Amino acid sequence: MRLSVFGLGYVGCVSAACFAKEGHEVVGVDVNPTKVEIINDGRSPIVEPGMDELIAEVVAAGRLRATTAAKEAIESSDVSLVCVGTPSAPNGSLNLTYVKRVCEEIGAAIEGKSRPHTVVIRSTMLPGTIEGVVVPTLEIYSGKKVGRDIGICINPEFLREGSSLADFYSPPFTLIGADDEETARMVGRLYARIEAPLFVTSIKSAEMVKYACNCFHALKVSFANEIGNICKALGIDSHEVMEIFCRDTKLNLSPYYLKPGFAFGGSCLPKDLRAITYKAKELDVEVPVLSSIMQKPLVLRRWNSPYSPHGPM
Ligand SMILES: NC(=O)c1ccc[n+]([C@@H]2O[C@H](COP(=O)([O-])OP(=O)(O)OC[C@H]3O[C@@H](n4cnc5c(N)ncnc54)[C@H](O)[C@@H]3O)[C@@H](O)[C@H]2O)c1
Structure with a gap:
């Protein structure tokens, strides 16, 4: 051409x-x-x-x-x-x-x-x-x-x-x-x-896919850094943690949990997020990404949600 x-x-x-x-x-x-x-x-x-x-x-x-x-x-x-x-x-x-x-x-x-x-x-x-x-x-x-x-x-x-x-x-x-x-x-x-x-x-979907990709890449970097900072404060090898994390291609690095729809809920995710963000606060480690996940209006919606489309948690 x-x-x-x-x-x-x-x-x-x-x-x-x-x-x-x-x-x-x-x-x-x-x-x-x-x-x-x-x-x-x-x-x-x-x-x-x-x-x-x-x-x-x-x-x-x-x-x-x-x-x-x-x-x-x-x-x-x-x-x-x-x-x-x-x-x-x-x-x-x-x-x-x-x-x-x-x-x-x-x-x-x-x-x-x-x-x-x-x-x-x-x-x-x-x-x-x-x-x-x-x-x-x-x-x-x-x-x-x-x-x-x-x-x-x-x-x-x-x-x-x-x-x-x-x-x-x-x-x-x-x-x-x-x-x-x-x-x-x-x-x-x-x-x-x-x-x-x-x-x-369609044109609009393709325009949006590019932003979804770049936002997700930025989120991955920030997430890994926050986990890394918590690990550092606790004397844990963050590279080993994230290497093992990445070996889970069923739930972690997979399409699972990546369908837009309902908020998350269940007995584990809200409890564990609150525990780790509280621990970070105690350690004086800033975790803006993790903290933002549990912001109040979303939490209320999630707790009111009777079930999760993402399966058991
Ligand atoms: N750099 C990357 O890694 C990357 C990756 C994927 C997508 N993108 C996207 O691709 C686009 C380009 O990124 P880039 O990093 O190559 O940009 P760049 O700034 O390196 O280059 C842009 C070029 O366009 C020229 N230009 C400006 N107006 C012009 C005109 N009227 N006619 C002809 N040339 C003109 C500039 O002189 C410059 O050389 C951006 O939208 C960016 O977000 C960049």
């Missing part, structure tokens, strides 16, 4: 280089001329194991080049991957400045195209952003209709900095959120050689 990749940061560089390696014809676009120059020199603008060699190889093979000219990139491609940043605003809200700007540029460039064009969002964006921001911006600036002249989908990225090339070829799954089958099928073809389950869902 002929691809344009907008935003040559971590996600954009890895996507551009890996898709070029897979045999696609890729043009990278960035507003930063230094990044563009570095790529055209066959070097990597990001520090990542294996990236310098990969970019050198695909640039030398003529399958990857970079430009600052959005219009030219859209004209020479059929599918655009949007990988611009979506940073936090000071109040925590999502800053969509770069997403809006890039959609304006892509929309304006699509206006003059006679062929259909597909826009694949790889940036992380809150549920509803495609419907509320991306689609209207593309339609206003192109004068065309999404779903008829323009295909749109979200294809979140799950790479980790430091192992992003390995993660690209071995993701937990490939996720495509699209509201039309043709776009989903076309984007799915990009991943034909990646050995990972492919999930196709």
Whole structure:
């Protein structure tokens, strides 16, 4: 396929280089001329194991080049991957400045195209952003209709900095959120050689899955640190505790207890949570995550709950 990749940061560089390696014809676009120059020199603008060699190889093979000219990139491609940043605003809200700007540029460039064009969002964006921001911006600036002249989908990225090339070829799954089958099928073809389950869902569900994943990862780190701090205060080897904890793939690291619905209850979970958080208080160990689980309004709801859908506890 002929691809344009907008935003040559971590996600954009890895996507551009890996898709070029897979045999696609890729043009990278960035507003930063230094990044563009570095790529055209066959070097990597990001520090990542294996990236310098990969970019050198695909640039030398003529399958990857970079430009600052959005219009030219859209004209020479059929599918655009949007990988611009979506940073936090000071109040925590999502800053969509770069997403809006890039959609304006892509929309304006699509206006003059006679062929259909597909826009694949790889940036992380809150549920509803495609419907509320991306689609209207593309339609206003192109004068065309999404779903008829323009295909749109979200294809979140799950790479980790430091192992992003390995993660690209071995993701937990490939996720495509699209509201039309043709776009989903076309984007799915990009991943034909990646050995990972492919999930196709609605745009809003895919937007949400990315947040569910990242929130859970953050929760895991914080949980492990709180258990670790309690262990430390009690002179217990926290690594051994968590290693044994992780060996339980039936209840601990499993789909069990991960269905939204009722609150938890039963005779053990509330009692044991209260005991360990009280112990932490005695030890002067801060456990904000564990403490927040037993906050009063939730506790009342849980105690009123006659049974738990999550099974015996
Ligand atoms: N970094 C990660 O590990 C990672 C992993 C998964 C998802 N994500 C998500 O992917 C998105 C990109 O993340 P990143 O870390 O690659 O960002 P980044 O800040 O490293 O790179 C973004 C790039 O976009 C460029 N850009 C901004 N406006 C542009 C425009 N109008 N046209 C062309 N280029 C433009 C910037 O110059 C910059 O080079 C974010 O939404 C992020 O949350 C990041």
